[in-house]
Amino acid sequence: DIQMTQSPSSLSASVGDRVTITCRASQGISNYLAWYQQKPGEVPKGLIFAAATLQSGVPSRFRGSGSETDFTLTISSLQPEDVATYYCQNYYSAPFTFGPGTKVDMK
Amino acid sequence: EVQLLESGGGLVQPGGSLRLSCAASGFTFRHYAMSWVRQAPGKGLEWVSTISGSGDTTYYSDSVKGRFTISRDNSKNTLYLQMHSLRAEDAAMYFCVKKRGTPVTTIDWWGQGTLVTVSS
Numbered sequence: 001d002i003q004m005t006q007s008p009s010s011l012s013a014s015v016g017d018r019v020t021i022t023c024r025a026s027q028g029i030s031n032y033l034a035w036y037q038q039k040p041g042e043v044p045k046g047l048i049f050a051a052a053t054l055q056s057g058v059p060s061r062f063r064g065s066g067s068e069t070d071f072t073l074t075i076s077s078l079q080p081e082d083v084a085t086y087y088c089q090n091y092y093s094a095p096f097t098f099g100p101g102t103k104v105d106m107k
Numbered sequence: 108e109v110q111l112l113e114s115g116g117g118l119v120q121p122g123g124s125l126r127l128s129c130a131a132s133g134f135t136f137r138h139y140a141m142s143w144v145r146q147a148p149g150k151g152l153e154w155v156s157t158i159s160g161s162g163d164t165t166y167y168s169d170s171v172k173g174r175f176t177i178s179r180d181n182s183k184n185t186l187y188l189q190m191h192s193l194r195a196e197d198a199a200m201y202f203c204v205k206k207r208g209t210p211v212t213t214i215d216w217w218g219q220g221t222l223v224t225v226s227s
Contacts, residue, residue: 034213049213094166
């Protein structure tokens with residue numbers, strides 16, 4: 001089974017900071033990688049699929065990159081509304097595991 | 108607009124059974140794979156099960172295999188999750204989610220969830 005890990009598990013940053021979250025798959029998954037954002041008390045929302053394609057309506061400050069085993073989610077300029085937990089997910093093969101999440105707070 | 112409306116959650120005793128339903132609208136249901144994703148209180152997201160658009164192919168996490176059954180009725184635009192032998196660790200919010208196409212595509216829509224509590 002493919003295992004997904006994320007780092008860091010949490011971070012605090014200031015408005016305008018560049019934020020980078022890493023996701024690693026235990027084996028190659030091509031670009032079958034999605035990122036989701038879950039704000040406190042809300043349902044998760046899709047941000048990025050195919051490792052780098054933004055879902056409709058997602059601000060351009062979000063950027064995804066990577067392939068096979070190493071992936072990155074970058075927020076170019078952190079905004080207060082970006083406070084959330086971010087999850088990556090493998091959809092290359094079952095089990096379609098999620099990463100453990102990265103909680104982003106405002107400093 | 109896509110709508111996914113879950114129902115069927117509630118309080119059940121350990122060892123009990125429950126059937127969750129998800130009524131879908133706003134898209135051609137039979138064309139899309141569907142999944143269940145759960146989230147225990149204060150924890151992360153956990154993929155549970157996926158079913159193809161035709162219903163011919165199903166996938167399960169190891170944690171529910173043999174106890175849960177995913178199914179769909181394309182004539183009723185409804186997704187189901189039959190849960191048996193429920194354990195305390197199955198307690199969670201269960202989200203019905205729509206995939207962009209086949210099972211090996213991303214999730215593009217989430218329901219609001221239905222809460223399952225397992226307790227005596």
